[in-house]
Amino acid sequence: MRDEYLHIERFAISYVWFAAILAFLLLLGSIWLLLRMRPPEWILNSFILYVVIWKFSYALFHLSYVIDMPASLFFFHGGYRGQFLALFGLLMYWNKVVSNSFKRHLPYFVVLYLIQFEMLLAAIYQNLSLLLVNLLFLIILLFVHHQASTIAFEWILVLFLLYLIATHLVEPFDEKQILFQLVFISTAYFPIRFRKGGTHPDASP
Numbered sequence: 001m002r003d004e005y006l007h008i009e010r011f012a013i014s015y016v017w018f019a020a021i022l023a024f025l026l027l028l029g030s031i032w033l034l035l036r037m038r039p040p041e042w043i044l045n046s047f048i049l050y051v052v053i054w055k056f057s058y059a060l061f062h063l064s065y066v067i068d069m070p071a072s073l074f075f076f077h078g079g080y081r082g083q084f085l086a087l088f089g090l091l092m093y094w095n096k097v098v099s100n101s102f103k104r105h106l107p108y109f110v111v112l113y114l115i116q117f118e119m120l121l122a123a124i125y126q127n128l129s130l131l132l133v134n135l136l137f138l139i140i141l142l143f144v145h146h147q148a149s150t151i152a153f154e155w156i157l158v159l160f161l162l163y164l165i166a167t168h169l170v171e172p173f174d175e176k177q178i179l180f181q182l183v184f185i186s187t188a189y190f191p192i193r194f195r196k197g198g199t200h201p202d203a204s205p
Helices: 015-035 041-056 063-068 070-074 079-097 106-124 128-147 153-168 175-193
Strands: 005-008 011-014
Touching: 005 015, 011 015, 015 041, 015 106, 041 070, 041 079, 063 070, 079 175, 106 128, 106 153, 106 175, 128 153, 153 175
Parallel strands: none
Antiparallel strands: 005 011
């Protein structure tokens, strides 16, 4: 990932984290607009859980460095291995707390988040071609949801694969990133297959 930083007075945040936080806020707004409901509390908890596991997984893969320099936990992360570990944590958490009524929406909103994140990054880095591709598929996603509030996972996956092909036309593939994104979407689908769990109600409108 690129390492450029946004500087606000003495505070600096990487563009990647800035886009991730903005995309998360857009996701909250999307849930409110599309489902006419207040975003459940577990969504914020999921974001925090993912970040914590990803960051502190660095200790699992580089324990000797952490022992020598504990502060390194705050400056480094577990890379893609840590991200996959974080996805496993999300899977366990989602299956426990997400209501059955919301589980069927999970893959859609994961794809929506991924596209919003990439769109924001493209805007930050002024990549007009990639920005237009992401904006096009964002519009398609919103239109499809407007036509049918629940979309079969197979169609979500097909749409995302078409998105990957379209983005490949404007920039090279990042195999690790694509694998991560596909596993992320699949992680959101697995709770749908579980018959138990998800007994917690969603927030009321």
